[in-house]
Amino acid sequence: MMYTPTQLQAIATLAARRAGEHVLANLHRRGDVNSILRTDIKHKLDVEAQEVATSVILSAFPDHAILGEETCDAPLPESDTVWIIDPIDGTINFFHGLPLWCCSVAVQYKEKTIAGAVFIPEMHQLYEATCDGPALCNGAPIHVSNTDQLDLAMLATGADKWDLGAHSFKFMRRVSEIAQRPRILGAAAVDMCLVAAGRLDGYFESGIYLWDVAAASLIVERAGGRCEALKTYDGYRMAYLATNSHLYDACRDALLPLL
Ligand code: IPD
Numbered sequence: 391m392m393y394t395p396t397q398l399q400a401i402a403t404l405a406a407r408r409a410g411e412h413v414l415a416n417l418h419r420r421g422d423v424n425s426i427l428r429t430d431i432k433h434k435l436d437v438e439a440q441e442v443a444t445s446v447i448l449s450a451f452p453d454h455a456i457l458g459e460e461t462c463d464a465p466l467p468e469s470d471t472v473w474i475i476d477p478i479d480g481t482i483n484f485f486h487g488l489p490l491w492c493c494s495v496a497v498q499y500k501e502k503t504i505a506g507a508v509f510i511p512e513m514h515q516l517y518e519a520t521c522d523g524p525a526l527c528n529g530a531p532i533h534v535s536n537t538d539q540l541d542l543a544m545l546a547t548g549a550d551k552w553d554l555g556a557h558s559f560k561f562m563r564r565v566s567e568i569a570q571r572p573r574i575l576g577a578a579a580v581d582m583c584l585v586a587a588g589r590l591d592g593y594f595e596s597g598i599y600l601w602d603v604a605a606a607s608l609i610v611e612r613a614g615g616r617c618e619a620l621k622t623y624d625g626y627r628m629a630y631l632a633t634n635s636h637l638y639d640a641c642r643d644a645l646l647p648l649l
Pocket of ligand 1: 476478480482547549550551578579595597598599602
């Protein structure tokens with residue numbers, strides 16, 4: 391059975407909200423990790439929040455497939471409809487007590503994202519979009535910025551968690567050279583929602599994952615921006631660019647030769 395984007399959106403929003411509320415109710419467990427490395431943390435609340443979101447989705451759509459960050463190595467069941475969950479994007483921010491983390495849920499039909507929700511619990515912000523409606527923040531329409539000069543733009547970027555050496559710094563340096571100011575906030579979906587809301591002009595990261603950007607990319611596009619994987623790698627990893635409509639070509643031309 392086919393569902394409308396609005397029906398799917400309602401469940402994406404509920405799943406992101408419930409996941410975020412579970413984490414919020416457990417803030418006293420910020421230190422409760424399964425493993426901790428220099429560049430990555432596997433948090434128990436990541437696993438639990440994904441289970442919460444999964445149960446919301448499967449209660450509504452038992453036949454749909456789910457790709458979640460915490461179970462990304464498991465084979466995906468056959469389905470035209472795939473839900474993509476990042477239970478906590480910005481896990482390291484969360485662990486250290488920074489409020490810039492979020493729960494992200496997207497739904498794709500035949501590989502096209504048709505609905506998405508990003509809930510930023512500690513900032514009290516819920517971003518949503520469907521493929522046929524406006525991007526919203528807390529129910530109000532949002533729009534990307536009008537900045538049309540790259541050297542007057544504020545661009546967010548991030549460090550590829552598998553390479554904190556020359557590879558990552560090559561891109562950070564380029565972003566710093568082309569932008570008015572670079573920013574590293576530590577949660578890709580938050581960065582992209584800020585692009586959608588016109589508070590940042592663009593976002594680029596050389597190694598990011600599908601679950602980090604799936605929902606937020608639809609939100610940016612429906613807010614009038616542009617998003618694209620500049621390069622794809624194995625394991626759902628990619629170099630990703632999201633900007634307002636004016637800056638996209640200039641950013642891509644500046645970054646693509648480095649990939
Ligand atoms: C991470 C965040 C971070 C980005 C990393 C991502 P996670 O996601 O989005 O901003 O720099 O590349 O992996 O692991 O916290 O879901």
